[in-house]
Amino acid sequence: MSAPIRPERNWVAPLVTLVLLIVLWDLVVRVFDIKPFILPTPWMVGEALVRDFGALVHHGTTTMQEVLAGFALSVLVGVPLALAIASSPLFERAAYPLLVGSQAVAKIAIAPLFVIWLGIEISSKIALAVVLVAVLIFFAVYNGIKDVNQLFVDRVRTLGGGRMVLLREVYVPSVTAWVLGSLKVAVGFAFTGACVGEFVAATRGLGYLLQFAQSTYNAALTMGLIFLIMVPLRSGLIAGFDSSGSPL
Numbered sequence: 001m002s003a004p005i006r007p008e009r010n011w012v013a014p015l016v017t018l019v020l021l022i023v024l025w026d027l028v029v030r031v032f033d034i035k036p037f038i039l040p041t042p043w044m045v046g047e048a049l050v051r052d053f054g055a056l057v058h059h060g061t062t063t064m065q066e067v068l069a070g071f072a073l074s075v076l077v078g079v080p081l082a083l084a085i086a087s088s089p090l091f092e093r094a095a096y097p098l099l100v101g102s103q104a105v106a107k108i109a110i111a112p113l114f115v116i117w118l119g120i121e122i123s124s125k126i127a128l129a130v131v132l133v134a135v136l137i138f139f140a141v142y143n144g145i146k147d148v149n150q151l152f153v154d155r156v157r158t159l160g161g162g163r164m165v166l167l168r169e170v171y172v173p174s175v176t177a178w179v180l181g182s183l184k185v186a187v188g189f190a191f192t193g194a195c196v197g198e199f200v201a202a203t204r205g206l207g208y209l210l211q212f213a214q215s216t217y218n219a220a221l222t223m224g225l226i227f228l229i230m231v232p233l234r235s236g237l238i239a240g241f242d243s244s245g246s247p248l
Contacts (some may be wrong), residue, residue: 040220045227048220055209056228063206066122066194070129071186077130078137086145099138107131108192111200120201129193133186140182144175195229 022042028034029041036044049056085092085099111128118124148170157166198207206229213221 037217037219040223044220045224048218049224049228052221056206056225059204059206059209060228062122062204063191063194063198066125066129066197066205067187067190069122070126070193071133071190073126073130074133074137074186074190078134079141081134082138082141082145086142096142099135103135108196111197114197115201120203122205125194125197125202125205125207128197129190132189132193136182136186136189137179140178141175144178145171147178148174191229 026041026043029039040048085095107128110131111124114124114127118127194205195207195210198205199211200207202208202211206225210222210225210229213225
């Protein structure tokens with residue numbers, strides 16, 4: 001039986017690969033003499049992030065406010081809706097197909113509509129984040145309820161357990177696993193909604209700063225912002241999978 005891999009060793013190979021990619025990136029730029037406004041060196045990207053650190057903090061604070069507000073509202077919307085649909089066969093038949101069908105809509109494409117309805121301030125970005133995340137929360141809670149073995153429910157009822165006992169001992173443990181797994185992924189989607197909304201129309205935020213850097217052909221800052229935005233997206237999406245690659 002092979003010895004388990006220590007957690008700290010899991011970072012060695014990716015770290016070495018990242019260093020090699022950075023070195024290769026730098027060599028390609030220097031050997032082919034690529035202009036900085038097309039492809040800057042890694043060091044230029046780092047220099048841009050350090051130079052504009054104050055602006056990054058200012059705009060990043062706005063994006064974080066939008067993400068947290070959108071995330072909280074998504075929970076407040078998604079959880080009650082899932083409970084209502086999962087507990088009512090009539091409501092389920094009426095609403096569930098519509099929610100499933102709504103997944104065919106490219107939600108990013110409706111960002112301009114939120115700008116028209118809510119303006120260019122943070123409310124339109126929060127709304128887009130809610131649209132992206134609330135559906136994830138809904139399906140997590142809904143699937144958690146539907147995943148409960150009916151045999152457990154019947155046994156609790158046979159032993160005299162009421163609705164509160166069922167909720168506490170059967171449904172909550174089942175739903176918790178699904179919700180915790182989806183919340184990790186939802187963080188990345190909340191950032192997506194906020195940043196895309198800012199990119200469409202805003203006066204502040206990382207998406208706004210990214211649009212400004214792109215319009216001024218500041219490739220170094222553009223790439224730095226892309227890397228910054230990738231951090232929560234990568235963390236959320238990767239955390240949604242266990243070490244075997246299976247969804248949690």
